[in-house]
Amino acid sequence: MLRIDQFAYANRLRTVHPAEKLSFAVLTLVICLAVSRPLISMVVILIMGVGIVLRAGIPLRFYLKLMLVPLVFLLIGVFTVAFQISRYSLPLEWGFTAWDVNVGVTAASLGLAGNLFLKSLGTVSCLYFLALTTPVLEIMWIMKKAKVPALFLELMLIVYRFIFVLMETASGIYISQASRWGYASLKTSYYSLAWLAANLFVKSYHHARQLFAALLARCYQEELKVLEMPYSISGKNIALVALFELALLVLVWRTGVGVAA
Known part of the structure:
Protein backbone atom coordinates (compact mmCIF):
# COMPACT_ATOMS: atom_id res chain seq x y z
CA MET A 1 0.00 0.00 0.00
CA LEU A 2 1.26 3.48 -0.85
CA ARG A 3 1.99 5.82 2.05
CA ILE A 4 -0.58 8.24 0.62
CA ASP A 5 -3.19 5.51 0.98
CA GLN A 6 -1.99 4.70 4.49
CA PHE A 7 -2.40 8.30 5.60
CA ALA A 8 -5.83 8.45 3.93
CA TYR A 9 -6.97 5.68 6.29
CA ALA A 10 -5.10 6.98 9.35
CA ASN A 11 -5.33 10.75 9.82
CA ARG A 12 -7.08 13.10 12.22
CA LEU A 13 -9.77 13.96 9.64
CA ARG A 14 -10.61 10.30 9.00
CA THR A 15 -13.99 10.53 10.79
CA VAL A 16 -15.06 13.70 8.97
CA HIS A 17 -17.76 13.14 6.36
CA PRO A 18 -16.06 12.62 2.96
CA ALA A 19 -18.57 14.96 1.28
CA GLU A 20 -17.35 17.81 3.48
CA LYS A 21 -13.71 17.19 2.61
CA LEU A 22 -14.53 16.72 -1.06
CA SER A 23 -16.54 19.93 -1.27
CA PHE A 24 -13.78 21.90 0.51
CA ALA A 25 -11.07 20.60 -1.82
CA VAL A 26 -13.09 20.90 -5.04
CA LEU A 27 -14.52 24.38 -4.37
CA THR A 28 -11.09 25.72 -3.42
CA LEU A 29 -9.54 24.10 -6.50
CA VAL A 30 -12.17 25.69 -8.77
CA ILE A 31 -11.55 29.15 -7.32
CA CYS A 32 -7.79 28.69 -7.63
CA LEU A 33 -8.15 27.67 -11.27
CA ALA A 34 -10.69 30.31 -12.21
CA VAL A 35 -8.93 33.29 -10.65
CA SER A 36 -5.63 34.49 -12.05
CA ARG A 37 -4.12 36.05 -8.94
CA PRO A 38 -0.80 34.95 -7.36
CA LEU A 39 -2.02 36.04 -3.92
CA ILE A 40 -5.04 33.72 -4.13
CA SER A 41 -2.82 30.81 -5.16
CA MET A 42 -0.45 31.45 -2.25
CA VAL A 43 -3.36 31.61 0.21
CA VAL A 44 -4.68 28.28 -1.12
CA ILE A 45 -1.23 26.66 -0.81
CA LEU A 46 -0.88 27.96 2.77
CA ILE A 47 -4.37 26.92 3.90
CA MET A 48 -4.10 23.46 2.36
CA GLY A 49 -0.67 22.98 3.91
CA VAL A 50 -2.01 23.96 7.34
CA GLY A 51 -4.99 21.65 6.90
CA ILE A 52 -2.82 18.71 5.84
CA VAL A 53 -0.02 19.09 8.38
CA LEU A 54 -1.65 20.64 11.45
CA ARG A 55 -5.27 19.52 11.11
CA ALA A 56 -4.90 16.09 9.50
CA GLY A 57 -1.59 15.29 11.22
CA ILE A 58 0.38 14.40 8.09
CA PRO A 59 4.17 14.68 8.68
CA LEU A 60 5.57 17.91 7.26
CA ARG A 61 8.57 16.18 5.68
CA PHE A 62 6.36 13.73 3.82
CA TYR A 63 4.08 16.52 2.57
CA LEU A 64 7.06 18.54 1.33
CA LYS A 65 8.36 15.48 -0.51
CA LEU A 66 4.99 15.14 -2.20
CA MET A 67 5.06 18.78 -3.23
CA LEU A 68 8.48 18.23 -4.78
CA VAL A 69 7.10 15.53 -7.11
CA PRO A 70 5.40 17.91 -9.60
CA LEU A 71 8.06 20.59 -9.13
CA VAL A 72 10.31 19.36 -11.96
CA PHE A 73 7.44 19.29 -14.46
CA LEU A 74 6.27 22.71 -13.32
CA LEU A 75 9.73 24.22 -13.66
CA ILE A 76 10.06 22.88 -17.19
CA GLY A 77 6.60 24.19 -18.05
CA VAL A 78 7.11 27.70 -16.65
CA PHE A 79 10.57 27.84 -18.23
CA THR A 80 9.05 27.46 -21.68
CA VAL A 81 6.43 30.09 -20.82
CA ALA A 82 8.95 32.61 -19.46
CA PHE A 83 11.28 32.48 -22.46
CA GLN A 84 10.16 34.36 -25.54
CA ILE A 85 11.50 33.84 -29.07
CA SER A 86 10.61 36.35 -31.74
CA ARG A 87 11.99 38.11 -34.79
CA TYR A 88 10.35 41.32 -33.61
CA SER A 89 11.68 43.67 -30.97
CA LEU A 90 10.76 42.66 -27.42
CA PRO A 91 11.11 44.58 -24.11
CA LEU A 92 13.49 41.98 -22.75
CA GLU A 93 14.51 42.00 -19.10
CA TRP A 94 17.23 39.54 -19.96
CA GLY A 95 18.18 37.90 -23.23
CA PHE A 96 20.23 38.02 -26.38
CA THR A 97 19.87 38.38 -30.13
CA ALA A 98 21.19 35.82 -32.60
CA TRP A 99 20.63 35.88 -36.37
CA ASP A 100 18.00 38.63 -35.96
CA VAL A 101 16.07 36.49 -33.49
CA ASN A 102 15.37 37.85 -29.99
CA VAL A 103 15.55 35.28 -27.20
CA GLY A 104 14.92 36.10 -23.57
CA VAL A 105 12.39 36.91 -20.88
CA THR A 106 10.09 39.88 -20.53
CA ALA A 107 8.36 41.26 -17.46
CA ALA A 108 5.01 40.02 -18.80
CA SER A 109 6.29 36.51 -19.49
CA LEU A 110 7.91 36.30 -16.04
CA GLY A 111 4.65 37.36 -14.42
CA LEU A 112 2.68 34.82 -16.45
CA ALA A 113 5.15 32.05 -15.62
CA GLY A 114 5.09 32.87 -11.90
CA ASN A 115 1.31 32.99 -11.85
CA LEU A 116 1.10 29.66 -13.66
CA PHE A 117 3.60 28.10 -11.24
CA LEU A 118 1.70 29.22 -8.12
CA LYS A 119 -1.68 28.27 -9.58
CA SER A 120 -0.43 24.78 -10.41
CA LEU A 121 0.97 24.29 -6.91
CA GLY A 122 -2.31 25.55 -5.45
CA THR A 123 -4.40 23.04 -7.38
CA VAL A 124 -1.95 20.24 -6.55
CA SER A 125 -2.20 21.08 -2.84
CA CYS A 126 -6.02 20.79 -3.09
CA LEU A 127 -5.71 17.35 -4.65
CA TYR A 128 -3.17 16.30 -2.01
CA PHE A 129 -5.56 17.39 0.74
CA LEU A 130 -8.26 15.16 -0.67
CA ALA A 131 -5.92 12.22 -1.34
CA LEU A 132 -4.26 12.36 2.10
CA THR A 133 -7.48 12.66 4.12
CA THR A 134 -10.06 10.63 2.16
CA PRO A 135 -9.74 7.01 0.96
CA PRO A 230 -21.62 5.47 8.92
CA TYR A 231 -21.03 9.22 8.68
CA SER A 232 -23.02 12.20 9.89
CA ILE A 233 -23.00 15.66 8.39
CA SER A 234 -21.44 18.28 10.68
CA GLY A 235 -23.07 21.69 10.55
CA LYS A 236 -19.93 23.20 12.07
CA ASN A 237 -17.71 21.83 9.29
CA ILE A 238 -20.13 22.98 6.60
CA ALA A 239 -20.15 26.46 8.12
CA LEU A 240 -16.34 26.52 8.24
CA VAL A 241 -16.08 25.45 4.59
CA ALA A 242 -18.65 28.04 3.52
CA LEU A 243 -16.92 30.74 5.58
CA PHE A 244 -13.52 29.96 4.07
CA GLU A 245 -14.81 29.91 0.49
CA LEU A 246 -16.67 33.17 1.10
CA ALA A 247 -13.54 34.76 2.57
CA LEU A 248 -11.57 33.57 -0.45
CA LEU A 249 -14.14 35.11 -2.82
CA VAL A 250 -14.04 38.38 -0.86
CA LEU A 251 -10.25 38.38 -1.17
CA VAL A 252 -10.64 37.82 -4.91
CA TRP A 253 -13.02 40.76 -5.13
CA ARG A 254 -10.76 43.01 -3.03
CA THR A 255 -7.68 42.25 -5.09
CA GLY A 256 -9.48 42.59 -8.42
CA VAL A 257 -11.02 39.77 -10.42
CA GLY A 258 -8.68 38.16 -12.90
CA VAL A 259 -10.17 35.23 -14.76
CA ALA A 260 -7.77 32.55 -15.92
CA ALA A 261 -7.10 32.52 -19.63
Whole structure:
Protein backbone atom coordinates (compact mmCIF):
# COMPACT_ATOMS: atom_id res chain seq x y z
CA MET A 1 0.00 0.00 0.00
CA LEU A 2 1.26 3.48 -0.85
CA ARG A 3 1.99 5.82 2.05
CA ILE A 4 -0.58 8.24 0.62
CA ASP A 5 -3.19 5.51 0.98
CA GLN A 6 -1.99 4.70 4.49
CA PHE A 7 -2.40 8.30 5.60
CA ALA A 8 -5.83 8.45 3.93
CA TYR A 9 -6.97 5.68 6.29
CA ALA A 10 -5.10 6.98 9.35
CA ASN A 11 -5.33 10.75 9.82
CA ARG A 12 -7.08 13.10 12.22
CA LEU A 13 -9.77 13.96 9.64
CA ARG A 14 -10.61 10.30 9.00
CA THR A 15 -13.99 10.53 10.79
CA VAL A 16 -15.06 13.70 8.97
CA HIS A 17 -17.76 13.14 6.36
CA PRO A 18 -16.06 12.62 2.96
CA ALA A 19 -18.57 14.96 1.28
CA GLU A 20 -17.35 17.81 3.48
CA LYS A 21 -13.71 17.19 2.61
CA LEU A 22 -14.53 16.72 -1.06
CA SER A 23 -16.54 19.93 -1.27
CA PHE A 24 -13.78 21.90 0.51
CA ALA A 25 -11.07 20.60 -1.82
CA VAL A 26 -13.09 20.90 -5.04
CA LEU A 27 -14.52 24.38 -4.37
CA THR A 28 -11.09 25.72 -3.42
CA LEU A 29 -9.54 24.10 -6.50
CA VAL A 30 -12.17 25.69 -8.77
CA ILE A 31 -11.55 29.15 -7.32
CA CYS A 32 -7.79 28.69 -7.63
CA LEU A 33 -8.15 27.67 -11.27
CA ALA A 34 -10.69 30.31 -12.21
CA VAL A 35 -8.93 33.29 -10.65
CA SER A 36 -5.63 34.49 -12.05
CA ARG A 37 -4.12 36.05 -8.94
CA PRO A 38 -0.80 34.95 -7.36
CA LEU A 39 -2.02 36.04 -3.92
CA ILE A 40 -5.04 33.72 -4.13
CA SER A 41 -2.82 30.81 -5.16
CA MET A 42 -0.45 31.45 -2.25
CA VAL A 43 -3.36 31.61 0.21
CA VAL A 44 -4.68 28.28 -1.12
CA ILE A 45 -1.23 26.66 -0.81
CA LEU A 46 -0.88 27.96 2.77
CA ILE A 47 -4.37 26.92 3.90
CA MET A 48 -4.10 23.46 2.36
CA GLY A 49 -0.67 22.98 3.91
CA VAL A 50 -2.01 23.96 7.34
CA GLY A 51 -4.99 21.65 6.90
CA ILE A 52 -2.82 18.71 5.84
CA VAL A 53 -0.02 19.09 8.38
CA LEU A 54 -1.65 20.64 11.45
CA ARG A 55 -5.27 19.52 11.11
CA ALA A 56 -4.90 16.09 9.50
CA GLY A 57 -1.59 15.29 11.22
CA ILE A 58 0.38 14.40 8.09
CA PRO A 59 4.17 14.68 8.68
CA LEU A 60 5.57 17.91 7.26
CA ARG A 61 8.57 16.18 5.68
CA PHE A 62 6.36 13.73 3.82
CA TYR A 63 4.08 16.52 2.57
CA LEU A 64 7.06 18.54 1.33
CA LYS A 65 8.36 15.48 -0.51
CA LEU A 66 4.99 15.14 -2.20
CA MET A 67 5.06 18.78 -3.23
CA LEU A 68 8.48 18.23 -4.78
CA VAL A 69 7.10 15.53 -7.11
CA PRO A 70 5.40 17.91 -9.60
CA LEU A 71 8.06 20.59 -9.13
CA VAL A 72 10.31 19.36 -11.96
CA PHE A 73 7.44 19.29 -14.46
CA LEU A 74 6.27 22.71 -13.32
CA LEU A 75 9.73 24.22 -13.66
CA ILE A 76 10.06 22.88 -17.19
CA GLY A 77 6.60 24.19 -18.05
CA VAL A 78 7.11 27.70 -16.65
CA PHE A 79 10.57 27.84 -18.23
CA THR A 80 9.05 27.46 -21.68
CA VAL A 81 6.43 30.09 -20.82
CA ALA A 82 8.95 32.61 -19.46
CA PHE A 83 11.28 32.48 -22.46
CA GLN A 84 10.16 34.36 -25.54
CA ILE A 85 11.50 33.84 -29.07
CA SER A 86 10.61 36.35 -31.74
CA ARG A 87 11.99 38.11 -34.79
CA TYR A 88 10.35 41.32 -33.61
CA SER A 89 11.68 43.67 -30.97
CA LEU A 90 10.76 42.66 -27.42
CA PRO A 91 11.11 44.58 -24.11
CA LEU A 92 13.49 41.98 -22.75
CA GLU A 93 14.51 42.00 -19.10
CA TRP A 94 17.23 39.54 -19.96
CA GLY A 95 18.18 37.90 -23.23
CA PHE A 96 20.23 38.02 -26.38
CA THR A 97 19.87 38.38 -30.13
CA ALA A 98 21.19 35.82 -32.60
CA TRP A 99 20.63 35.88 -36.37
CA ASP A 100 18.00 38.63 -35.96
CA VAL A 101 16.07 36.49 -33.49
CA ASN A 102 15.37 37.85 -29.99
CA VAL A 103 15.55 35.28 -27.20
CA GLY A 104 14.92 36.10 -23.57
CA VAL A 105 12.39 36.91 -20.88
CA THR A 106 10.09 39.88 -20.53
CA ALA A 107 8.36 41.26 -17.46
CA ALA A 108 5.01 40.02 -18.80
CA SER A 109 6.29 36.51 -19.49
CA LEU A 110 7.91 36.30 -16.04
CA GLY A 111 4.65 37.36 -14.42
CA LEU A 112 2.68 34.82 -16.45
CA ALA A 113 5.15 32.05 -15.62
CA GLY A 114 5.09 32.87 -11.90
CA ASN A 115 1.31 32.99 -11.85
CA LEU A 116 1.10 29.66 -13.66
CA PHE A 117 3.60 28.10 -11.24
CA LEU A 118 1.70 29.22 -8.12
CA LYS A 119 -1.68 28.27 -9.58
CA SER A 120 -0.43 24.78 -10.41
CA LEU A 121 0.97 24.29 -6.91
CA GLY A 122 -2.31 25.55 -5.45
CA THR A 123 -4.40 23.04 -7.38
CA VAL A 124 -1.95 20.24 -6.55
CA SER A 125 -2.20 21.08 -2.84
CA CYS A 126 -6.02 20.79 -3.09
CA LEU A 127 -5.71 17.35 -4.65
CA TYR A 128 -3.17 16.30 -2.01
CA PHE A 129 -5.56 17.39 0.74
CA LEU A 130 -8.26 15.16 -0.67
CA ALA A 131 -5.92 12.22 -1.34
CA LEU A 132 -4.26 12.36 2.10
CA THR A 133 -7.48 12.66 4.12
CA THR A 134 -10.06 10.63 2.16
CA PRO A 135 -9.74 7.01 0.96
CA VAL A 136 -10.58 6.34 -2.68
CA LEU A 137 -13.47 4.05 -1.72
CA GLU A 138 -15.15 6.90 0.14
CA ILE A 139 -14.67 9.26 -2.80
CA MET A 140 -16.32 6.64 -4.98
CA TRP A 141 -19.14 6.35 -2.44
CA ILE A 142 -19.81 10.09 -2.77
CA MET A 143 -19.69 9.79 -6.56
CA LYS A 144 -22.20 6.94 -6.37
CA LYS A 145 -24.51 9.13 -4.29
CA ALA A 146 -24.12 11.78 -7.00
CA LYS A 147 -25.46 9.28 -9.56
CA VAL A 148 -22.18 8.76 -11.40
CA PRO A 149 -22.59 5.76 -13.77
CA ALA A 150 -21.77 2.45 -12.09
CA LEU A 151 -19.59 1.33 -15.01
CA PHE A 152 -17.30 4.34 -14.55
CA LEU A 153 -17.01 3.65 -10.80
CA GLU A 154 -16.19 -0.02 -11.37
CA LEU A 155 -13.49 0.86 -13.90
CA MET A 156 -12.11 3.42 -11.48
CA LEU A 157 -11.97 0.85 -8.66
CA ILE A 158 -10.33 -1.81 -10.84
CA VAL A 159 -7.72 0.63 -12.14
CA TYR A 160 -7.02 1.76 -8.57
CA ARG A 161 -6.62 -1.85 -7.45
CA PHE A 162 -4.26 -2.67 -10.29
CA ILE A 163 -1.98 0.25 -9.50
CA PHE A 164 -0.87 -1.67 -6.41
CA VAL A 165 -0.75 -4.98 -8.31
CA LEU A 166 1.51 -3.47 -10.98
CA MET A 167 3.77 -1.81 -8.43
CA GLU A 168 4.12 -4.98 -6.38
CA THR A 169 4.77 -7.13 -9.47
CA ALA A 170 7.27 -4.67 -10.94
CA SER A 171 9.07 -4.42 -7.58
CA GLY A 172 9.36 -8.22 -7.33
CA ILE A 173 10.71 -8.57 -10.88
CA TYR A 174 13.17 -5.71 -10.36
CA ILE A 175 14.53 -7.18 -7.11
CA SER A 176 14.93 -10.57 -8.80
CA GLN A 177 16.79 -9.02 -11.74
CA ALA A 178 18.98 -6.80 -9.56
CA SER A 179 20.01 -9.76 -7.41
CA ARG A 180 21.35 -11.36 -10.60
CA TRP A 181 23.29 -8.23 -11.66
CA GLY A 182 20.67 -7.38 -14.23
CA TYR A 183 21.42 -3.66 -13.89
CA ALA A 184 25.20 -3.84 -13.57
CA SER A 185 25.80 -1.91 -16.80
CA LEU A 186 23.88 0.27 -19.21
CA LYS A 187 23.55 -2.54 -21.77
CA THR A 188 22.25 -5.07 -19.26
CA SER A 189 19.94 -2.42 -17.77
CA TYR A 190 18.22 -1.89 -21.13
CA TYR A 191 17.94 -5.64 -21.59
CA SER A 192 16.53 -6.20 -18.10
CA LEU A 193 14.14 -3.28 -18.43
CA ALA A 194 12.73 -4.74 -21.66
CA TRP A 195 12.18 -8.10 -19.98
CA LEU A 196 10.60 -6.38 -16.98
CA ALA A 197 8.07 -4.60 -19.20
CA ALA A 198 7.25 -7.81 -21.11
CA ASN A 199 6.85 -9.92 -17.98
CA LEU A 200 4.85 -7.18 -16.29
CA PHE A 201 2.29 -7.30 -19.11
CA VAL A 202 1.99 -11.09 -18.93
CA LYS A 203 1.72 -11.19 -15.13
CA SER A 204 -0.79 -8.32 -15.11
CA TYR A 205 -2.96 -10.16 -17.60
CA HIS A 206 -2.74 -13.28 -15.41
CA HIS A 207 -3.74 -11.27 -12.31
CA ALA A 208 -6.66 -9.74 -14.21
CA ARG A 209 -8.00 -13.18 -15.13
CA GLN A 210 -7.62 -14.33 -11.53
CA LEU A 211 -9.48 -11.25 -10.30
CA PHE A 212 -12.35 -11.83 -12.72
CA ALA A 213 -12.55 -15.51 -11.70
CA ALA A 214 -12.65 -14.47 -8.03
CA LEU A 215 -15.47 -12.02 -8.76
CA LEU A 216 -17.48 -14.69 -10.56
CA ALA A 217 -16.93 -17.11 -7.66
CA ARG A 218 -18.48 -14.47 -5.37
CA CYS A 219 -21.62 -14.10 -7.51
CA TYR A 220 -20.52 -10.93 -9.30
CA GLN A 221 -23.55 -9.30 -10.96
CA GLU A 222 -22.00 -6.31 -12.72
CA GLU A 223 -21.81 -4.26 -9.53
CA LEU A 224 -18.97 -4.08 -7.02
CA LYS A 225 -20.25 -3.61 -3.48
CA VAL A 226 -18.06 -2.18 -0.74
CA LEU A 227 -18.65 -1.49 2.94
CA GLU A 228 -19.99 1.98 3.70
CA MET A 229 -18.91 3.77 6.87
CA PRO A 230 -21.62 5.47 8.92
CA TYR A 231 -21.03 9.22 8.68
CA SER A 232 -23.02 12.20 9.89
CA ILE A 233 -23.00 15.66 8.39
CA SER A 234 -21.44 18.28 10.68
CA GLY A 235 -23.07 21.69 10.55
CA LYS A 236 -19.93 23.20 12.07
CA ASN A 237 -17.71 21.83 9.29
CA ILE A 238 -20.13 22.98 6.60
CA ALA A 239 -20.15 26.46 8.12
CA LEU A 240 -16.34 26.52 8.24
CA VAL A 241 -16.08 25.45 4.59
CA ALA A 242 -18.65 28.04 3.52
CA LEU A 243 -16.92 30.74 5.58
CA PHE A 244 -13.52 29.96 4.07
CA GLU A 245 -14.81 29.91 0.49
CA LEU A 246 -16.67 33.17 1.10
CA ALA A 247 -13.54 34.76 2.57
CA LEU A 248 -11.57 33.57 -0.45
CA LEU A 249 -14.14 35.11 -2.82
CA VAL A 250 -14.04 38.38 -0.86
CA LEU A 251 -10.25 38.38 -1.17
CA VAL A 252 -10.64 37.82 -4.91
CA TRP A 253 -13.02 40.76 -5.13
CA ARG A 254 -10.76 43.01 -3.03
CA THR A 255 -7.68 42.25 -5.09
CA GLY A 256 -9.48 42.59 -8.42
CA VAL A 257 -11.02 39.77 -10.42
CA GLY A 258 -8.68 38.16 -12.90
CA VAL A 259 -10.17 35.23 -14.76
CA ALA A 260 -7.77 32.55 -15.92
CA ALA A 261 -7.10 32.52 -19.63
